[in-house]
Amino acid sequence: MTGWGWRRWALIAPPFLWLFVFFLVPLGVVAAISLSQSADTIPPYAPLVMHTPQGLAGNATLDSYRLVCRGCLRAYGNSLVYAALATGLCLLVGYPIAFAIARAPRAWRNPLLFLVILPFWTSLLIRVYAWIAILQPTGLLNRALRALGLIDTPILLIYNDFSVILGLVYAYLPFMILPLYGSLAQLDENLVEAAADLGARPWRVFRAVVLPLSLPGIAAGALLVFIPAIGEFVIPDLLGGPRTLMVGKVLWQEFFDNVDWPAAAAVAIVLVAVLTAPLLVAQRVIERGSAR
Amino acid sequence: MSRRLTLFRAAALALGFGFLYLPIALLVAYSFNRSRLVAVWGGWSLRWYAALGDDDAFRNAALTSLEIGVMAASLALALGTSAGLAIARFARFPGRALFSFMLMAPLVVPEVILGLSLLLLFVASQAWLGWPASRGIATVTIAHATFGACFVAVLVRAQLAGFDRSLEEAALDLGARPFAVLWRVTLPGISPALVSGWLLAFTLSLDDLVVASFVSGPSATTLPMAVYSSVRIGVTPEVNALATVFLGVVIVLVALAFSLLARQDRRRLSE
Numbered sequence: 001m002t003g004w005g006w007r008r009w010a011l012i013a014p015p016f017l018w019l020f021v022f023f024l025v026p027l028g029v030v031a032a033i034s035l036s037q038s039a040d041t042i043p044p045y046a047p048l049v050m051h052t053p054q055g056l057a058g059n060a061t062l063d064s065y066r067l068v069c070r071g072c073l074r075a076y077g078n079s080l081v082y083a084a085l086a087t088g089l090c091l092l093v094g095y096p097i098a099f100a101i102a103r104a105p106r107a108w109r110n111p112l113l114f115l116v117i118l119p120f121w122t123s124l125l126i127r128v129y130a131w132i133a134i135l136q137p138t139g140l141l142n143r144a145l146r147a148l149g150l151i152d153t154p155i156l157l158i159y160n161d162f163s164v165i166l167g168l169v170y171a172y173l174p175f176m177i178l179p180l181y182g183s184l185a186q187l188d189e190n191l192v193e194a195a196a197d198l199g200a201r202p203w204r205v206f207r208a209v210v211l212p213l214s215l216p217g218i219a220a221g222a223l224l225v226f227i228p229a230i231g232e233f234v235i236p237d238l239l240g241g242p243r244t245l246m247v248g249k250v251l252w253q254e255f256f257d258n259v260d261w262p263a264a265a266a267v268a269i270v271l272v273a274v275l276t277a278p279l280l281v282a283q284r285v286i287e288r289g290s291a292r
Numbered sequence: 293m294s295r296r297l298t299l300f301r302a303a304a305l306a307l308g309f310g311f312l313y314l315p316i317a318l319l320v321a322y323s324f325n326r327s328r329l330v331a332v333w334g335g336w337s338l339r340w341y342a343a344l345g346d347d348d349a350f351r352n353a354a355l356t357s358l359e360i361g362v363m364a365a366s367l368a369l370a371l372g373t374s375a376g377l378a379i380a381r382f383a384r385f386p387g388r389a390l391f392s393f394m395l396m397a398p399l400v401v402p403e404v405i406l407g408l409s410l411l412l413l414f415v416a417s418q419a420w421l422g423w424p425a426s427r428g429i430a431t432v433t434i435a436h437a438t439f440g441a442c443f444v445a446v447l448v449r450a451q452l453a454g455f456d457r458s459l460e461e462a463a464l465d466l467g468a469r470p471f472a473v474l475w476r477v478t479l480p481g482i483s484p485a486l487v488s489g490w491l492l493a494f495t496l497s498l499d500d501l502v503v504a505s506f507v508s509g510p511s512a513t514t515l516p517m518a519v520y521s522s523v524r525i526g527v528t529p530e531v532n533a534l535a536t537v538f539l540g541v542v543i544v545l546v547a548l549a550f551s552l553l554a555r556q557d558r559r560r561l562s563e
Binding site for chain 1: 300301302304305308309311312314315316318319322370371372374375377378382385387391392393394395396397398399400401402403404405406408409410412413415416419434435437438441442446470471491495498499501502505506514516519520523531534535538539542543548550
C-alpha cells in the first residue's frame with residue numbers, strides 16, 4: 001500500500017508494543033525467576049540480585065532445573081508421546097471428514113464447516129467433563145457394552161492412557177480438519193480426473209495426486225494439534241490418572257499446590273525449549289500458506 | 293471424482309460428527325434429567341435450570357466473565373485488526389519477522405505458559421512499578437486481549453488476501469488520505485473478518501480456564517473457574533444446565549452474525 005510513509009507506524013506500533021510487553025517480556029521474566037531460589041515469602045522467590053554489605057551479589061541457582069531433570073522427565077516424555085499419538089489419530093480421523101466436506105455439494109460445504117467449528121465455540125472444560133459421564137465405570141459406554149452382552153464387569157475406560165488420548169483427539173480434531181479442508185478444497189480436480197482417465201485406480205490416485213497436494217494442510221494441521229497438545233492441562237487433569245502425568249499438569253501443580261514458583265518457571269522454560277523447533281517450523285508453514 | 297455423496301464420504305461425515313457431537317448431545321439431554329445421577333434417566337425436569345437461576349456463585353461468575361469477554365474482545369479487535377493490516381499490507385519494515393512471530397506464537401504456545409508468564413510479569417511489575425495494585429478483572433482482560441488479538445489478526449489477514457485492492461488504489465489516486473481509505477473502504481470490505489474475529493475473541497475469553505486461573509486474584513472468579521471447582525468436587529447436574537444455556541446463546545449469536553453478514557454480502561452483490 002503506497003502513500004502511508006511514516007503513518008504506517010500508527011498501525012504497527014500499538015499491537016507490536018502490546019505483544020512485546022505482554023508476550024515476549026513475560027517469557028524473559030519466567031527465565032529470570034526460573035534461576036532464583038524458592039523462598040517462604042510473598043512472592044515465593046528470593047530476588048536474583050541481593051544488597052549485601054559488600055555490594056551487590058548474585059543469587060542465581062540452577063536448583064529448579066535439577067529438580068526438573070530429576071522429577072519431571074517422564075512427564076515430558078509422556079506429553080510428547082501423547083501429543084504425537086493424538087496428532088496421528090486426528091489425521092486419520094480428520095482426513096476422511098475434511099475430504100468428504102471438500103467433495104460435498106457446494107451449498108453444503110459452509111454449513112458442514114460451521115458444524116466442525118461449533119463445538120470449538122462451546123466450553124472445552126464442559127465438553128471434556130461430558131466425557132467423564134460417558135467413560136466412567138457406571139457411564140454410558142460401559143452400560144451400553146453390558147446391555148449388548150459384550151462384557152460382564154465394567155472395563156476401565158477413564159483415568160488412563162486411553163481416556164487422555166481420546167480427550168486430546170476430541171478437543172483438537174477441528175484444528176486438524178480446517179487446514180486439511182483448506183488444502184483439499186483448493187485441489188485442482190482436473191488432475192484427479194486426468195489420473196483416473198489414464199487408468200489409475202482410486203487408491204493410486206489418492207496416493208500419487210491427492211495426498212502430495214494436501215501436504216501443506218497436513219503439516220499445518222499437525223502443528224496446530226501437536227504443539228498445544230504437549231502443554232495441555234484440562235484434559236490430563238479431568239480424564240487422566242496419577243500415571244498419565246503431562247507437563248502442563250506438572251507446571252500447574254508446582255505453581256498452585258507446591259507454591260514453588262521457580263520450579264514452575266523452570267518447567268515452563270524447558271517446555272518452551274522443547275517447543276522452539278516445532279514453533280519455528282509452524283511459522284514457516286503458516287507464512288508460506290498465507291503467501292500463496 | 294464426482295460431487296455426489298458416496299457411501300464412504302457419508303459414513304465419514306456421520307461418524308465424524310457423531311464423535312464431535314455425542315458429548316454435547318448428552319449434556320443437553322441430561323440437563324433435563326430429574327435424577328441427580330448422571331447415567332440414570334429419572335424423567336424430564338427443569339429443576340437444574342431453577343437451581344442454576346438461584347445459584348449466586350454461578351451468576352456472579354457469569355457476569356464477571358461477560359464483562360471481561362466484552363472488554364477483551366473489543367481490545368483484541370482493535371489490536372488484531374491493526375496487526376493484521378500491518379502484516380498483510382507492509383511487506384517490509386524493521387522488526388517484521390519478530391512481529392509475525394509474536395503474532396503466531398500465542399496461537400499455539402500452551403496456555404499454562406501464557407498464564408504463568410503473564411502472572412510473573414504482573415507480580416514483578418507490581419514490585420517495581422506499583423502496577424497492577426491488585427489482580428482481577430483488569431489483568432484477566434489484558435491476558436485475554438493478548439491471545440485474542442492474535443486470532444483476530446489471522447482472520448483479518450486471511451480476508452485481506454482475497455480483497456480487491458483496486459478500490460483502495462482508486463480512492464488513493466482520487467486524493468483520499470490513507471486513514472480515510474482504511475476507514476471507508478478497507479474496514480467495511482473486511483467486515484466479516486471483524487465480526488467473526490470479535491466473536492472468536494469473545495468466546496475464547498469466555499472459555500478460558502487456565503490463563504484466568506493464573507492471572508486472576510481473589511476478587512474475580514470467572515465462569516470457567518467456578519465450573520472447574522464444582523466439577524472437581526463432583527459431577528453436578530447444574531453444570532449440564534449451564535452448558536446448555538451457553539450452547540443456546542452461542543448458537544443464536546453466531547447464527548445472527550452469519551445471517552447479518554450473508555445479507556450484507558447479497559446487498560453488495562446486487563449493487
